[in-house]
Amino acid sequence: MTDVEGVAQPPAADATVPAFWQGLGLPGLADVHTHFLPPRLLRKVWAYFDAAGPLVGTEWPIRYRWSDAERVAHLHRLGVRAFTALAYPHRPGMAEALNRWTLEFARATPRCLPSATFYPEPEAARYVTEALAAGARVFKVHVQVGGFLPTDPALDAVWGLLADAGVPVVVHAGHAPVGTAHTGPEPFAALLARHPGLTAIVAHLGAPDYPAFLDLAETYDRVRLDTTMAFTSFFERFMPFPAGELPRLRELGLAGKVLLGSDFPNIPYPYVEQLAGLAALDLGDDWLRAVCWESAAALFDLT
Incomplete structure (x- = not known):
């Protein structure tokens, strides 16, 4: 899967994903942006995408409308050795129950990183501590879906807790x-000006x-970005990444600040397209190795 110049070739189908990371000499992939939700909530999320709701704004057919077990099995087949169960509330009173579900899901699911969330409400510091x-x-x-500013005073203690703990937060x-x-x-x-020590992963670059956002990743030591949906044909249609910024993206990736994310299963194309888009950038095998495994392995102490 690697040409004479040392740049991995884009994989063509989900079945070819293992050959892609094996060609890079990696033990697998680490995907920091995948979603698993309680069944009732997941059905509502998929219905929102089906209806191209106001926060979606375009036709968005869900590619992997499968059961939890089928989706986990597919990630395992792809060679994803670490993934998340990202959930996010859209109103008060949801986050604590979501945390119970996602943490139990991780306990029962090999390779799933224990995941949690929060919302600006009086109880947030308590249940984040728990x-x-x-x-x-x-x-x-997810400040877009949640409808709140990240600087909401109700979250100040929460951000402080997470900064002190060094636990990453994927922030849309x-x-x-x-x-x-x-x-x-x-x-x-x-x-970040209030909490410069926060370990944050900015979703979708x-x-x-x-x-x-590249500026912020360069400025703050603990700020990273994930690749979720970037460089896919779907995303490039309406939010193309500026070619002039690719050198900076390469440097940040080599510095451990760009991590693989996919948004699986809520994507309107096969999983492989995320990896194909990254490989097609021709930023080099070292960059791909860092993005697809090494940087997340260092952050989450993966083996």
């Missing part, structure tokens, strides 16, 4: 796919404000 004690290794916050902070008053680089930059 989730950390229960072994949560990654959190997810960018405007993609539909911007709101709570999204964009400015609110996220304000959060911060699309569409890629340069501004």
